Amino acid sequence: MKVNTHYGELKDSYLFSTIAHKVSAYSAAHPDKSIIRLGIGDVTLPLCPAVVEAMQAAVAEMGKKETFRGYGPEQGYDFLADAITAYYQERGITIGRSEVFVSDGAKSDLGNILDLFDRDNTVLVPDPVYPVYVDTNVMAGRPIRYMDANAENGFLPLPDETVKADILYLCSPNNPTGAVYSREQLKTWVEYALENDAVILFDAAYEAFVRDPALPRSIFEIEGAKRCAIEFCSFSKTAGFTGTRCGYTIVPQELKRDGMSLNAMWLRRQTTKFNGVPYIVQRGAAAVFTPEGQRQVRENIDYYRENARIIASALRERGAWFTGGENSPYIWLKCPEGTGSWAYFDRLLEEAGVVGTPGEGFGKNGEGYFRLTAFGDRANTEEAVRRIAHL
């Protein structure tokens, strides 16, 4: 018997678990200290009324023999998939019903999608990066190449023609840096992927935060992307589903490698290993796309966008260097006076009672940087800004 020894190559614990443990230990030792959490990007506003009503109605249906449902289609009910295709169509992107796969969230799909790829593929990830892209490939023993994201390139690296990658990860608006690729920049990535026969895994979890029409919200806005990209979306940050769990992944029919359809492979994978998202949750998710649901979730996003603006303007006033905070719920700032990012984490926690995420947790280029989220509540965000400014 042999275990997967690649697990031994991982850091001891997942970044956000490490932070949660540090914060719990600190709170236990200082029970009187008020702590404001702007670390993990978890939402604080409740589900909007349209979602709650739809879920309540679905619960009632599940309680009656005539309307009860057992196993649903693994790839999601038509009522939700059709609402998702309509959401893309409003932006001029045609997605077929068979290209939509409803799941319990982008994180799971970003990890699970790797079932489709051979272990020998070279993976290209930006540094700093959402740790899930790295850890899931380390678990599989796949070789990883890093591309530098830094202040010089605005934390938006572009292809290096000397690097040959097979699988590459892009996230825009970016977690953790809040930077957003332009259409022109994404076009460069699509061209690179097509030339190298690579597949782009595009994480669009934060697309709903983009309000600037000049900026892309989907990789499929780019010509040729359907031949080289898979897109991952989530209701977590858009509609407050971090605890409710629902997302969707678009695998185009045109996407083929080694004579095989990745769409057919993903369908086969999902129908074998996954039994679908609960009917009640899918009804809630579908309500997000009704006119009322869209209005309500937009109000929530506006609230977080205003938090981001408050943090960003306080940093700007003090001459701090940062990216994000606009078209994104994350603010990525340079730590003061060359302080290391874990040192800044400790200092903010101990002296200001504010929790953020140390940039180094996202990769070596994150050293000296720090991430704040705009998902807190307004009063806490304002208080955190005051405390940080004071410090």
Ligand code: MLT
């Ligand atoms: C984050 O804080 O980076 C995210 O909340 C993590 C996630 O979405 O899984």
